[in-house]
Structure formats: structure tokens, C-alpha cells
Amino acid sequence: MQTKLMTALVKAVLLVAVAFSSVPVIAQDQPKMSALIIDTGYLKDKIGKPNWVIIDVRFPDDYAKGHIPGAVLIQEWISNVFSRDTRLNPTMVNRMEKAMGEMGVGNESHIILYGSRLKTFWLPGIFWAFEIMGCNSSSSRCTVQFYGDGIEQWQEDWGNLDQVETKAMAATFKAAPVAERSAKIDEVMQVVKGSKKAVFIDARTTDEYEGKQVQSLRGGHIPKAVNIDFRSNLDPDSSRLKPLPELKSLYKDIPSDSRLITYCQTGFRGSYTYVVLRALGHKNVALYRDGWRVYGSSNLDVPAENETWFNFVKVNNAVNTVSQLQAKGN
Secondary structure, three states: OHHHHHHHHHHHHHHHHHHHOOOOOOOOOOOOOOOOEOOHHHHHHHOOOOOEEEEEOOOHHHHHHOEOOOOEEOOHHHHHHHHHOOOOOOOHHHHHHHHHHHOOOOOOOEEEEEOOOOOOOOHHHHHHHHHHOOOOOOOOOOEEEEEOOHHHHHHHHOOOOEOOOOOOOOOOOOOOOOHHHEOOHHHHHHHHHOOOOOEEEEOOOHHHHOOOOOOOOEEEEOOOOEEOOHHHHEOOOOOOEOOHHHHHHHOOOOOOOOOEEEEOOOOHHHHHHHHHHHHOOOOOEEEOOOHHHHHOOOOOOOOOEEEEEOOHHHHHHHHHHHHHHHHHHO
């Protein structure tokens, strides 16, 4: 009797283990080292499986030319928004909920995002937006993962593409917003003034960081920010994200238990760094989406290091010179 009971118990445990083996555990408080950034083999294994939704973030023309089998096309307005800007208007939450449901994403779904590593620079921003909506958090079972190698690597590894549009089965998605994934100017100023602790990571170029290249009214950087150019995350020849051990070495001096705030000029480069830090296991990461374009221009009294100023005289002289040359040419 005891033997039969033990056998039944073992079988039950094995069935539970099998049932959960295909579900990635990416809770906000315990992210795994390689859970967020995936490779081609992992992606291929998830095609056609229940609750898995593969989303192509490219534009419709590119999708129609060929996409990963089973991938649904992201609604074009989302790509339009994130290819222009990384700022999320609060009114977008309801619209995003509706769109995600129409793309087949429910609160139990596991999402894989991909695009073109050479073209869709807004892919990390969309990953960030899905985390803002609650994916990968302790308050939602929805997960999102990042296939940064893109359609190019898929073709190189497997070759086959579909040209027939994948029709998603509509689902219901209810956001569980994670406000901590976004840093606003109030928090930024608290850190600058010392009333709150956090580490700023500036993903811009060294010239921008040092104020040599000015793209706002002022050049320079937020005080005490650490400069790690987002291009350091990428292989210079292929534009693929570097292997996780290399990325871990790149960020070895960034404390794992600190609040981390990434920023750049407009949010695109900062979102790449955001994805990498999340993949490396950092728990408390946010994107300051307004970036230096706002910090360096909106309030000129806020502190800046390596502060320089936009040279309007130089620009005006250059414009006058061009106008004179055009007049002579006519």
C-alpha cells in the first residue's frame, strides 16, 4: 500500500515538473542570468506552443517580405510611436492593453520580441514598455523576452521565413503597471541633490558625456553619472549583443544592489542598456526616458558636470556662409 502511494506521489511530482518546465520564471525579484535575452534555438523551440506569442516589431512592409513562422506583427502605431520617441503617455496604458490583447497577449502569455538588429532600434524600448505594463513582474504572470539577434540571425541559423500573415487569437490583457521601471525628473533631482541614492548610467558617446558634442542647449552629463557607451554592448562587426559573460565584465563595477537609472539623449540608447542590465540580473533598473534632451535644455539651473553651451554664433555663421554660397551659385 505504501509502495503504491509513493509511486503515485512521484508520478504527480513529475507531472507538475513537466507542466511548468516550459514556463520561464522571470519574477521581478529573481531574474535569471539568461532568462531575458534568448538565442535562436530557444526561440525555435517556442514556435506554436500554447501561451507563447512571438511579436515582430518591424513595419508591415518588412513583415510581409518574410517573418519568423508564427510571429504576429506588432500594431503599426506602436512601432511608429517608439521609432520616434520613448516617452509613454499615461493615456497609452488603455490603448496598449487593447493592442496587446488583439495581438494574442493575455496575462498568462509568454512574449518574445524581435525585429531587425540593423534597423529596429526601437526594439529595446518596446521591451521596456512591456515591462512597464507589468510583464516580468511579481504582480503578473505575463513574461517578455528579447531576441536581439533579429531576423538576420534567424535566417542565418534556420533560413525559413513565412510570408503569410499570422492571425492572432484575441486575448484579454490587463496591465499591472510597474512605475519603478521609469524614472521621472523628480526622482532624478532627488538623486542629484543627494536625498535619494541611485547610480546614473549615461549610454551616450564619450564626446557627448564630456560636453564636446552638444545636442541640447547645454552639453555635459548628470552629476556623478557613469559613462558606458551603449555601443560597448554590441559586437562592432555584427551589431549583435555581446555574450552575457562579456557584458557582465563590462558592468562589473555597477553595484548589483543599487537603484540604476539609464539615460541617453532620447531614450533609445538608454533602453539598450536597460535591457542588458535586466538580463544581467539587476533588479531595480529604470529608464530616464526624457534623457539629456530635457535635462540639458528645460531647466538651465539644474546641475551638470562638464557643462558646455550650444554655440549659436558658430551655427549662425555657418548658416550665413551656406546662404552666401547658395546666392552666388544662383
